[in-house]
Amino acid sequence: MNVLADTWTYLTTAAHWQGDGGMLQLMLQQLLLSITALAAAAAIGLPVAMWLGHLGRGGFLAINISNVGRAVPTFALLALLVTADHPGVTTFGPYGRAGVATLIALTLFALPPIITNAYVAVREVPADVRQAADGMGMTGAQRFRRVELPLALPLVVSGVRLALVQVWATATIAALVAGPGLGRVITDGFYRSNYPKGIAGAVVVALVALVLELLAALGQRLADPPPRRTRSARGGAMSGSGRRVNEAAEPLGS
């Protein structure tokens, strides 16, 4: 197909990657946005969700927040934030045009999977393990730090991993409101009927998403400490076997 051949030509032309507005710069912009939004969401969401999980309260809120989040189109949220007077900043440090609006929308978007997973992770530490910790005379804080946190960690990390890939994908939408990132290549290509360019941008975004997914999977493996895994392989009772993560939370870039 001709378009695909042209796309390949676009991708392999060095000039399209370099300089101001080149794909390399846009990719860095988008990575910066994604990681900042993810860090902000984790900083807000993790403590609250894990504390609620520790107390065993607010489950309804934690679960339903992700259902509500699914119904709100990120594009609409982003558009509203960009058009509103507040936050009235058009440029924000290295985040470029539409900066703060994109950052807020992405952070809000990353919160549901992080909160839901972290809450469920702490909540689902087996009751007998909790009771054993209480029986050993641990205080609430000790039980959280020494028992619940280590056991919940793999699931918590998988929530962050899910959020990372979703945020990266959603960050492309910023381009629909003239924001930064690789989405610019896609929308520019479409608005100027330069389809090979649009498709080239899509290919790069999809490839980076896959790379991030692989890196996150590696990171997740590191967060699940090998000693625990060997113990569970021998049939240890501490592994919390049978806990499964619902990895498929919501589509990317809604």
Next chain:
Amino acid sequence: MTLLVPTAVAADPSCYSRLTNEWVCGQYLRDRQSEIVDATTQHLEITVAAVLLGVAIAFPMALVARRLPRLSSWILGVSTGIYTIPSLALFPLLVPFTGITATTVVIGLALYALTVLVRSMLEGLRSVPDDVRESAIGLGYGPTRLLVKVELPLALPVIMAGLRVATVSTVALTTVGSLVAYGGLGNLIKDGVLTNFRAELLTASVLCVALAVLLDVVIVVAQRLMTPWTRGVRA
């Protein structure tokens, strides 16, 4: 209406003029009614078509995955893999095959719905207790009748839960279709951003969320009607 009386215009400008640009504006709703209804209809059509297409593809996939366990991880892997492609990137990738049409958006959204749908169908079918299945076989049910009369009804609550997730997120995702001009309410949102038109922007966004809630309620009601036996047991 007030064009003949310029002073009245100055005293009472419409709430969506360039000067006032209010978020909430009844005048806008009245003046652009047909445009808004058209966009909502398109949004609804694209969403429903995408979810139905998703169900049509997911069902055989789930059946194959259940029959051949070796294929099941592969099938789940593919449907999850599609998920890692951002929506704004998926539509352009489909364009060389389907062109700038509503088909592109419907197919793209259906592919996204697959992940949730295949998973929930597979889980639903697996949740049917073995003894129920064996009783039905003992009563002389063939494979097809077993599936239609026994397994599907029992799997329905889990399948419908998946359908709710898929539908609600498809409504939200349809807005991105505005990239190829078929985004329903997303087209209004895009126009609202480009022309800095707040009433249009807010109206389309609110309608979009309302549509998601409405469809969710429709599915819940449908499920209640289709599975009368679940009531009372769970209460």
